Amino acid sequence: MHELGLAEEIFKNIEELAKKNNLKKITKIRIKVGEQAGVEEELLEHSLIDHRFPGTLAEGAELEIVQEKVRFRCPKCNQEYENITVAKCNSCGNENLEIIAGTEIYIDHLEGED
Ligand SMILES: [Zn+2]
Ligand SMILES: [Zn+2]
16 A cells, blocks of 8 residues: 555655755655544655655655644634544634644655755
C-alpha cells in the first residue's frame, strides 16, 4: 500500500514553497496531518522518502510528520475545544461547532539551502 497520489500532491506544494523561497536544496520538512485527515502517516512517510524525494531537491531531507488534533470553535462565543467528543459549546450551549483544525494536511515548516 502507498499514499502516492497524496505524496504527489504534497510534493507539488513543497516544490512551490521551495521555489518561492529560492531554495535549491531542501534539508528539513515538517508536515502536519490532521487526525481526521484519513491518512496513514507511515505510508505517507514511506511514499515521500522512498518514492518521491529521490532524485529531487528534497532528496535526503529530514521529514517530520506531526499529527494535529481535531479542534472545534464555537462561532457564537469563539470558545475553542480540542475534545472530539464535545457536542456543544460549554460556555453558551450552541450546538453548531465548527471544525477549525485536524482534517487537513499541510506543510508546516520547510528548511533548505539557496
Ligand atoms: Zn513502496
Ligand atoms: Zn459558545
